[in-house]
Amino acid sequence: MQHYKTSLVDEAATQALGKSLAHCLQVGIVINLHGDLGAGKTALTRAILHAAGHQGTVKSPTYTLAEPYEILVQGQVTKLMHFDLYRMRSPDEFIEAGFRDEMNEQTICIIEWPEKADGILPLPDLEIHFAIIDVGREVELRALSEKGKVCLSQLHFAPNL
Ligand SMILES: Nc1ncnc2c1ncn2[C@@H]1O[C@H](COP(=O)(O)OP(=O)(O)O)[C@@H](O)[C@H]1O
Numbered sequence: 001m002q003h004y005k006t007s008l009v010d011e012a013a014t015q016a017l018g019k020s021l022a023h024c025l026q027v028g029i030v031i032n033l034h035g036d037l038g039a040g041k042t043a044l045t046r047a048i049l050h051a052a053g054h055q056g057t058v059k060s061p062t063y064t065l066a067e068p069y070e071i072l073v074q075g076q077v078t079k080l081m082h083f084d085l086y087r088m089r090s091p092d093e094f095i096e097a098g099f100r101d102e103m104n105e106q107t108i109c110i111i112e113w114p115e116k117a118d119g120i121l122p123l124p125d126l127e128i129h130f131a132i133i134d135v136g137r138e139v140e141l142r143a144l145s146e147k148g149k150v151c152l153s154q155l156h157f158a159p160n161l
């Protein structure tokens, strides 16, 4: 599957999607999150992290731009970097902070506001777009690589559970 679109009627639905996504993560996958402020990018990331075994809080790394976590992926302890690039003034900051090195085969990356690092980020495996609608959110997931396709094909998501 390359493309999946659904609506998320409330925050619980966003959390359910995060939980479903946590089960189809693969080591090294890169997921870009798009959508306005308040669309649900951090809420989704938080749900992924908690479903993947992280027990502490998950705050948006608005000022630090990145926050590292350790999660379990297929029983294996795996590093996950959560980026929020909203406050980045230029893509060079990403390089200067050494973040490019964090994007490697071993590390899962979830990136809010990837637009801010245009031209510097590699193509993601998965792109998730949120749109704020009358009731809830519309979400669209797009696979851009083989890894992304495998992830989407393993996604079992029932929006109203
Ligand atoms: N499907 C949904 N429908 C309605 N509200 C939602 C939904 N998903 C999340 N929310 C709410 O929207 C807000 C999303 O905030 P946040 O995740 O910080 O957004 P972003 O990281 O995209 O700026 C939270 O207040 C959350 O409760």
Ligand SMILES: [Mg+2]
Residues within 6 Å of the ligand: 041, 042, 043, 060, 084, 112
């Ligand atoms: Mg956010």
